[in-house]
Amino acid sequence: MVDWRNFGFFICALSILPLVCFCATTFVPLDNYLIDCGASANTSVGNRNFTSDSSSKGLLSTPQDVLATNPSNSNPSSSDDSPLYQTARIFTGPSKYTFPIKQKGRHWIRLYFFPFTYQKYNLSSSNFSVSIQNHVLFGSFNMQKNPVKKEYSFNVTSDTLVINFSPSDNSTAFVNAMxxxxxxxxxxxxxxxTLNPPGSYSxxxxxxxxxxxxxxxxxxTLTPANDTLQRTWIPDQRFLLQPNNALSFSNVDAVKYQDGGPTMNIAPATVYGTLTQMNSxxxxxxxxxxxWQFDVDPGFQYLVRLHFCDIVSKGLNELYFNVYVDSSVAIQNLDLSMESNNVLGVPYYKDLVTALAVSNTLRVSVGPFSVNGGYPNAILNGLEIMKMNNSMGSLSSATGSVAITSGSSSKKVGMIAGVVVGVFSAVILAAVFVVLCKKRRRLARQRQSKTWVPLSINDGTTSHTMGSKYSNGTTLSIASNFEYRVPFLAVQEATNNFDENWxxxxxxxxxxxxxxxxxxxKVAVKRGNPRSQQGLAEFRTEIEMxxxxxxxxxxxxxxxxxxxNEMILIYEYMEKxxxxxxxxxxxxxxLSWKERLEICIGSARGLHYLHTxxxxxxxxRDVKSANILLDENLMAKVADFGLSKTGPEIDQTHVSTAVKGSFGYLDPEYFRRQQLTxxxxxxxFGVVLFEVLCARPVIDPTLPREMVNLAEWAMKWQKKGQLEQIIDPTLAGKIRPDSLRKFGETAEKCLADFGVDRPSMGDVLWNLEYALQLQEAVVQGDPEENSTNMIGELSPQVNNFNHDASVSAVQFEGSSVDDLSGVSMSRVFSQLVKSEGR
Structure with a gap:
């Protein structure tokens, strides 16, 4: 007979065991400084004890001790940290806290601010900056009448961490706690x-x-008491753009932390056990x-951490969805079952680094992936958005530079330091001047002898004049397979030492x-980022191509x-x-419709030349509107050949290679089969054509689901014969119907599911020129005065030219083989011969 009392005890023990295991692995920080600034005694907040900075001898260096007490009538009683806002340390001059570090590595820095009036000090008008070693946390902070807790994390590599407070002119600085x-x-x-383009970041x-x-x-809301790392998590409702589309769900008991996966330190079970999903x-x-939409500071990159846990599915492989950040596809066809060893309820997170933000908002979206045909749903459990320091080490969005200083308790010390620094700077400047003079003399000798060192990829055995001259008058030479190096000092001079304003x-x-x-x-100088996912291979490919x-x-x-160790490419400057x-x-x-057609025609000519x-x-491999540049006359030129690849051999139909490209433009057949043609x-290019016509991003997750992908959306209207319904409103009534019909048919043919059904770039070029003719005048001799099926009804010479593999290029009268752009393709197409049987 079962002893139910012992059995109950056994079940209880099993239920407690996971909690005991996780408690045993609870993170205990070696450095744990909790400071209540300006307080005369220690302060308890929950289960945490904040020490008065008055009793923490040796931590603070300030020219004047000003301890302020918060009047009771301005107490932020709604804050869980309200005891910490009762006092403040006020700084009348540069001041610093110095913390000994027991274990190097990443540390939290949390700063608490709540302005109030104390005697002659109105903290609401305080204006100051805060910095640490090599980093500015903020450069100008104007206080508001509400509690602010700012959180940073920083990799400490020294034995001390110094936090500097620097008041602006005639102002004060302060802090309530840290x-x-x-x-x-x-x-x-x-x-x-990385998001745009997709890749990796280190x-x-x-x-x-x-x-x-x-x-x-x-x-x-989760307070620090509910988080193993004392973080605060806030609800998501106020960030939802369309709250009616969202539905909350909770099942905390379903969360299962696994060895080797995210732990409670990544996010607590209350985060992974709740989510927002589609309200279907x-x-x-x-x-x-x-x-969801979030306010951010433009001019910075952001680390976006997405938290997922499938607590809604009844079985494995039921939930498939996409994740978008702004207009980029962050994760496509996410199946959480595959990320958790086929166990439901296992936490999973994904870190993404955005491109440099140009807007003051950042959007995150989730939506269903429809391929599997299951019930549509998409979820998100938690989200963290972290600003990354810029190239100057600053996290401040304030204009102007902020000095990273250690502070001083004496004006005399500051004056002496200034004199020393001035003398030292003068010595350094003199040394730099001598070095630069020597470099200039050496460069002058190089210029006189024109001893440019060729790229070693082809042994530098020959050169042919390119006709482009460098600033010193030296003619840069270019061969079919190599280029000439430019000295780094010369590149610095051309870019004003890589001025960020340039x-x-x-x-x-x-x-x-x-x-x-x-x-x-004028030139365009592309300077490689050593942390970029695009590196030496792309640099070399660009030069070789x-x-x-x-x-x-x-x-x-x-x-x-x-x-x-620089990777710098110098191009002709494209004004527009x-x-x-x-x-x-x-x-x-x-742009007018004629201008757009001419840009498409020019781009097609460039791609046709690449192919033939x-x-x-x-x-x-990366054809998109961002890689088509315009000169001062709006003439189009294809750019960015870092992903380019040579095509198949004569006895091959394709090149097998890893998939590279940009979401929204990527050939689905290439994506599926990894076979490039x-x-x-x-x-x-077909996607670009619809982008030109509709003037909208190729992926826009903020739109209704059926409109997110431009190619899919435009193809639906094209097949209905109603493409005019979705064109750029500025073009309404300005495109001749026949021209629009021809343009739409061309784009449709380009977007055929299988490559064998798509036209060549030569065919595309022919049809675009025909669309331009239809726009400018009624074509004479066309019995139906429309452009139906022109791609499939080219002249016999054009239809058959692909089958002649014996000739790879044709000379045209008055035109060289390497530049056919000045010749009207509609006039000479019957003469083209292209080797297509490769």
Missing amino acids: EVVSTPDDLIGDDAS GLVTQALETVWRVNMGGP SGDPRSNFNVT VIGIGGFGKVYKGELSDGT LSQFRHRHLVSLIGYCDEK GTLKSHLYGSGLPS GYAKAVIH EKSDVYS
């Missing part, structure tokens, strides 16, 4: 994924981070996204600077620099920027 606490080593890893360990938002989706209202046809773009490879040579020639090309619709490479910027998002004047201009085709570029 924390300096060790964090677990695995809380923030070194690696993450180097988080060196980043200072500011917690901007920490949100518990579908759950309540029982409709299996529901097709929309749930979107940045004209930021991509996956790095920043692009506007530059000017001494003869007034562009050194072979000479075409008016391909951006010209002027030179490169690989000194001092990217095609994308002229379509949406930048406020530039709208040499014995082996060159496949771009020229038709992958054709698909991407």
Whole structure:
């Protein structure tokens, strides 16, 4: 017979065991400074004890002791940390706290602020900055009449951590309380994924981070008492753009932490056990996204941590969904069962690094993935958004520079230090001047002898004049397979020492600077970011590819620099920027339909040349509107060849390679089969055509579900024969119906599911020129005066030219084989011969 009393005890013990195990592994920080600033005695907040900085001898250095007491009538009683806001330490001059560090590594720094009036000090008008070693936490902080807790994390590599408070002119600084606490080593890893373009990011360990938002989706506010690392999590309702689309769900008991996976230190069970999901209202046809919007500071990258835990599914592999950050696909077809060893309720998180923010908002969306045909749903359990320090080490969005100083208790000491620094600076400047003079003399000798060192990829045995001159008058030479190096010092001069005010773009490879040579020639200088997911391979590919090309619709490479571990590419400057910027998002004047057609035609010419201009085709692999640049006359040139790849051999139909490209433009057949052909570029170009027509992003998760993907949405209207319903409103009534019909048919053919059904770039070019003719005048001799099926009804010469593999290029009268852009394709198409049987 079963002893039910013992059995009950056994069950109880089993239920407690996991809690005991997790309690045994609870993180205990070696450094745990909790300071109540300005207090005369220690203060207890929950189960935490804050020590008065008056009794913490040796921590504080300040020119004047000003301890302020908060009047009771301004007590923030609604705050759980309210005891900490009763007092404040006021700083009338530069001051600092110095904390001995027992264990190096990442630490929390939490600062508490609540302004009140104390005697002659009105803390609401305080204006000051706070900095630590090598990092500015904030550069100008104007107080508001509410409690503020600012949280940072920083990798401490020295034996002390110094926090500096620097009042602005004629102002004061203050702080109510602070924390300096060790964090677990695995809380923030070194690696993450990037969003635009998709890839990997390394180097988080060196980043200072500011917690901007920490949100518990579908759950309540979590106070530090409910979190193993004393974090605060806030509800998500106020961030939802369309609350009616969202539904909260809770099942904390379903959360199962597993060995090797996220622990309670990553996020507590109350976060993983609650979520916000689609409010489908029982409709299996529901097709929309749930979107949250958060305020951020532009000009910074952000680490976005997404928390997931499937506590809603009844069985494995039921839940498939997509995750978007702004207009980028962050995670596609996420199946949490696959991420948790086929166990439901196991926490999972994903770290993503955004591109440099250009907007003051950041949106996160989840929506269903419809491929499996199951019941539509998408979830998010928790979210953290952390600002990453900029290239100057600052987390401050304030303009102007902020000195990182240790403070001083004496004006005399400051004066002496200033004199010493001044003398030292003068010595350093003199030394630098001598070094620069020597470098200038050495460069002058190089200029006289024109001893430019060629890229070693082809042994530098030959050169051919490119016709482009560098600032010193030296003609840079270019061969079919190599280019010339440019000295790093010369690149610095051209970009005003990489002045941040000269940045004209930021991509996956790095920043692009506007530059000017001494003869007034404008150039674009792309400087590789050593932490970028695009590295040496892309750098080398760009040089190898562009050194072979000479075409008016391909951006010209002027030179490169690989000194001092730098990867720098120098291009001709394109005055009007990217095609994308002229379509949406930048406020530039709208392009006319003729201008758009001519830009598409120029881009098609450049891609057609890539595919046919040499014995082996060159496949771009990243065709998109951001990689089509415009000169001062709006002439289009294809750019960014870092992902380019040579096409298949004569006896092959494709190249097998890992998938690379940009979401929204990526050829689905290439994605599925990892088999690359020229038709992958054709698909991407088809997306660009619809982007040009509709003037909207190719992926926009803020739109209704059926409109998120531009290619899918536009194809639906094209197949209905109602493409005019979705065109850019500025073009309404300005496009001739026949021209629009021809353009839509061309784009539709490009987006065929299988590459064999897509036209060549030569066919696309022919049809775009025909669409332009239809726009400008009625075509004579066309019996039906429409453009139906023109792609499939080319002249016999054009239809059959693909089958002649004996000739790879044709000379045209008055035109060189390497630049066909000046020849009307509609006039010479019957003469084209292309080797397509490769």
